[in-house]
Amino acid sequence: MTELPDSGVALAGPPVPGPDAAFFLDLDGTLLEIAARPDAVVVPPELPELLSRLQEALGGAVAVVTGRGLAIARGYTGVPSLPIGAEHGAVLDPSLPGAVPLPVPPPDWRRAADEWAAARPGTLAEHKTHGLVLHFRQRPEAQAEALALLEELLRGDGHGFHIVPAHAAAELRPVGADKGGAVRRLMAVPPFAGRRPIFIGDDVTDEDGMAACAEYGGHGLRVPDDFAGRPALVRAWLSRVAATLSDREGRR
Numbered sequence: 001m002t003e004l005p006d007s008g009v010a011l012a013g014p015p016v017p018g019p020d021a022a023f024f025l026d027l028d029g030t031l032l033e034i035a036a037r038p039d040a041v042v043v044p045p046e047l048p049e050l051l052s053r054l055q056e057a058l059g060g061a062v063a064v065v066t067g068r069g070l071a072i073a074r075g076y077t078g079v080p081s082l083p084i085g086a087e088h089g090a091v092l093d094p095s096l097p098g099a100v101p102l103p104v105p106p107p108d109w110r111r112a113a114d115e116w117a118a119a120r121p122g123t124l125a126e127h128k129t130h131g132l133v134l135h136f137r138q139r140p141e142a143q144a145e146a147l148a149l150l151e152e153l154l155r156g157d158g159h160g161f162h163i164v165p166a167h168a169a170a171e172l173r174p175v176g177a178d179k180g181g182a183v184r185r186l187m188a189v190p191p192f193a194g195r196r197p198i199f200i201g202d203d204v205t206d207e208d209g210m211a212a213c214a215e216y217g218g219h220g221l222r223v224p225d226d227f228a229g230r231p232a233l234v235r236a237w238l239s240r241v242a243a244t245l246s247d248r249e250g251r252r
């Protein structure tokens with residue numbers, strides 16, 4: 001059973017995997033509770049220690065694969081040695097192999113996104129190196145207008161971008177950059193190579209990462225289905241995985 005620390009509620013979690021597992025972890029909605037705005041997330045103080053314990057139990061085979069920018073994700077996770085696939089796999093930790101050149105949004109797109117958000121209180125334009133996001137969580141009625149703006153920006157040659165739906169947001173992302181690519185690049189090198197990968201995510205963009213894990217004999221765990229939609233349960237389960245695997249190793 002997985003204990004939910006703040007309520008004492010206990011739910012059955014997935015079985016604890018073997019010591020040959022590798023974890024690919026999504027951030028927002030998986031390790032972190034969803035917040036009203038991207039900059040309003042509360043990072044649990046125990047997260048860096050949890051990730052470090054998990055790394056130790058799995059020979060280092062733990063990565064975060066997120067839609068967030070690299071510096072932000074690095075700050076939230078707080079573990080310098082943790083490999084990070086950022087911007088949905090468009091940006092990988094500089095230490096990781098296999099970088100491919102990707103487009104950046106033209107300046108007039110960035111201006112148009114900022115102007116769109118400035119004219120609609122409650123919305124937000126988020127800029128990434130290889131993309132941009134229009135957020136409307138606090139103004140859901142702006143969804144259609146957000147999509148209309150992104151479609152308008154893509155009219156013409158599209159500069160190698162496409163529109164990806166997100167939680168209460170719409171995003172422009174380079175064609176061909178997805179979380180599956182980040183998983184494959186990491187699975188090609190130690191300490192991931194040869195392991196059975198498990199991707200934990202909550203969103204449609206995580207499905208690419210889960211599909212890539214299946215190519216290596218692994219699978220995906222979906223937060224809504226496997227953890228009752230509760231990042232706190234994901235963290236509690238990962239803590240149990242780390243403790244169980246370390247215990248088994250200690251007894252050998």
Ligand SMILES: O=P(O)(O)OC[C@H]1O[C@H](O[C@H]2O[C@H](CO)[C@@H](O)[C@H](O)[C@H]2O)[C@H](O)[C@@H](O)[C@@H]1O
Pocket residue numbers: 026027028029030033034035036037038039041065066067068069126133135137166167168169203205
């Ligand atoms: O791949 P992820 O780690 O799940 O990141 C996905 C996006 O997360 C952020 O936006 C989402 O979370 C915000 C904070 O909870 C929330 O306010 C927003 O409505 C969600 O869409 C982030 O801002 C994006 O850049 C990520 O792509």
